[in-house]
Amino acid sequence: MLDKRNRYLILVLLFLGWCLGNADRYIMNYAVVAITEDLNLTSSTTGIILSSFFLGYAIMQMPGGWLADRFGARKVLLFSVISWSIFTGFTGAAWSLASMVVVRFLFGIGEGGFQPSSSKIISQAFPTRERGRAMAIMLSSGGIMTLIIPLLSAVLLTTIGWRMTFFIFGILGFIIAVFYWRYIKLPEDEEVEEIDETVAARPKGELSSLMKTPMIWNLVIAYFCIYAVNWGLVTWIPTYLVKVRNLDLISLGWVQTIPGLAMLIAILLSGYIIDKLPKGWDRMAGAISSACIAILIYLMVNASSVAMFITYQTIVNLFISLVIVLLPAIILKQLPSKVTGTAMGIANTGGQLAGFVTPMLIGFLVDAFNGSFQVAFFMLVGFAIICIVSLLTLNDKKGALQI
Numbered sequence: 001m002l003d004k005r006n007r008y009l010i011l012v013l014l015f016l017g018w019c020l021g022n023a024d025r026y027i028m029n030y031a032v033v034a035i036t037e038d039l040n041l042t043s044s045t046t047g048i049i050l051s052s053f054f055l056g057y058a059i060m061q062m063p064g065g066w067l068a069d070r071f072g073a074r075k076v077l078l079f080s081v082i083s084w085s086i087f088t089g090f091t092g093a094a095w096s097l098a099s100m101v102v103v104r105f106l107f108g109i110g111e112g113g114f115q116p117s118s119s120k121i122i123s124q125a126f127p128t129r130e131r132g133r134a135m136a137i138m139l140s141s142g143g144i145m146t147l148i149i150p151l152l153s154a155v156l157l158t159t160i161g162w163r164m165t166f167f168i169f170g171i172l173g174f175i176i177a178v179f180y181w182r183y184i185k186l187p188e189d190e191e192v193e194e195i196d197e198t199v200a201a202r203p204k205g206e207l208s209s210l211m212k213t214p215m216i217w218n219l220v221i222a223y224f225c226i227y228a229v230n231w232g233l234v235t236w237i238p239t240y241l242v243k244v245r246n247l248d249l250i251s252l253g254w255v256q257t258i259p260g261l262a263m264l265i266a267i268l269l270s271g272y273i274i275d276k277l278p279k280g281w282d283r284m285a286g287a288i289s290s291a292c293i294a295i296l297i298y299l300m301v302n303a304s305s306v307a308m309f310i311t312y313q314t315i316v317n318l319f320i321s322l323v324i325v326l327l328p329a330i331i332l333k334q335l336p337s338k339v340t341g342t343a344m345g346i347a348n349t350g351g352q353l354a355g356f357v358t359p360m361l362i363g364f365l366v367d368a369f370n371g372s373f374q375v376a377f378f379m380l381v382g383f384a385i386i387c388i389v390s391l392l393t394l395n396d397k398k399g400a401l402q403i
Helices: 004-039 043-071 073-091 097-111 114-125 128-159 161-183 188-194 197-211 214-243 249-255 257-276 281-301 306-334 337-368 374-392
Strands: none
Touching: 004 043, 004 073, 004 097, 004 114, 004 128, 004 161, 004 214, 004 249, 043 073, 043 097, 043 114, 043 214, 043 337, 073 097, 073 114, 073 161, 114 128, 114 306, 114 337, 128 161, 128 249, 128 257, 128 306, 197 337, 214 249, 214 281, 214 306, 214 337, 214 374, 249 257, 257 281, 257 306, 281 306, 281 374, 306 337, 337 374
């Protein structure tokens, strides 16, 4: 285990990387309004662009986790940041629907190794009692970006345009990669160079054991459902508020800082709360939160004003944040650190498949129902209900694998 100074330096660097990764993803949800006009896209084709990233991201989850366990998390982390930065820059050069879909897919492949490798690094650097809080700090970057990106995107997209914005974000990624190469050092980095055939064969057995564990499949389903809700809202609410509630980009940027601030606070508090919960109560807390999400989305879609819509969205973000922190915390607390990369990759595949399916499906539903978002929102309610069932039936006693 690393000393306190080094492990918190690593956490700060991982946090900064997650901030940039989330910024690269979230700004597309605002840039797509201008991209749709420039490339003459429909709601369905816009949904395909928003989903293409998640297909690549989902495909890379299990390989990324396995590679982190097999070759070392630091190497996978560096590859991830460098490759996603390249394709973030290429996003600004896209000239058609096909080129944009390919670039965003490859961007997803690049970023896909970041979460499993960074999660493994947390399990290596932090004692079990601190992992929930460490994960919450890293994931709080998502809340910070949902707070900053609406305003930042309004400024950047109306001044330098979406193409130059993506070029700049790509350059920032290379700067982060240099810091990772220089400062993230783990004891395992030297050891993986001397892996013999016996050790090399071990991850295959670990993967097989994990795939046979019922707890993992409950988590895959829960990940899919909560991220279907999260990414369904994150990717389409900007378009919804512009097209249905008639907000301009500047107004949109300001009102979306409120849910973003709520998500940031909730993620930070969730890590502390989860670390303090008695064993078994985390599942119940997640199920209750999912039930509240379902009710609040129903109220949100039927809100009589923009103010009420934002109020319900803000409260929804509070509960989504708790579940998003809770799911990886279960893995970090219940499984040995040597398999957390692989386990996180398996579970997070469900979440990223949801990111692929949901934005695209919402786009098709909006076109099918003549621009109405009602059916799409009710679909998200259904996902929240499935998440309740998955969490209530999760048996974490089966997570203690002998690997």
